[in-house]
Amino acid sequence: MNTGIKRYCKTLSLKDDPKLIEDYKKVHAPGAAWPEITQGMKDVGIIDMEIYIYGTRLFMIMDTFADFNHDKAMAELATKPRQSEWEAYVSRFQQSSAEATADEKWQLMERIYKLD
Template identity: 30%
Template structure:
């Protein structure tokens, strides 16, 4: 491995319910080990989720093993990951800019200090 990483930033919304938001945050204090293993085995070396109100912002750091299409297909074929995703939909909802059938959507980078 070269150690080179790439960053992806994505957004998703939460259902506007204090109880559901609190439960979503609680569930993310320790996600299911099989879900964490699935994420790691596909080249995700770090993942962070931030929240402002009902808006979630996720940062993915991936290495050269990461292939988004393969990652998504493997998730669809993993019954434990599918159960996790189904449970998470109780708390999540698409942003107003999310296409039908999608969940987390990529955000466009508009500024980088390194480019200045």
């Protein structure tokens, strides 16, 4: 990977309800996420993001520039247009409260192995 990029991996659990899980996938289908949300992520320095699912477990890969300050960026992201509205909207799918910020929901994972 390019050394000018910093990668964060995060995880979150969805409610164990097949209908809700399918609806959550639809909310994240290409073009379905609210434009203010994707713009807010870009504005705070997130240059790429992918979310994967296995059962009720979500796994996020978030790429940023090397000088990205995670805590500062997540605090700024929480203030972006429609961000709190989006978090409340998607909370119905997630094992979290409607008041939780994205940073409170998505837990950073620790890398324990990297191919040499």
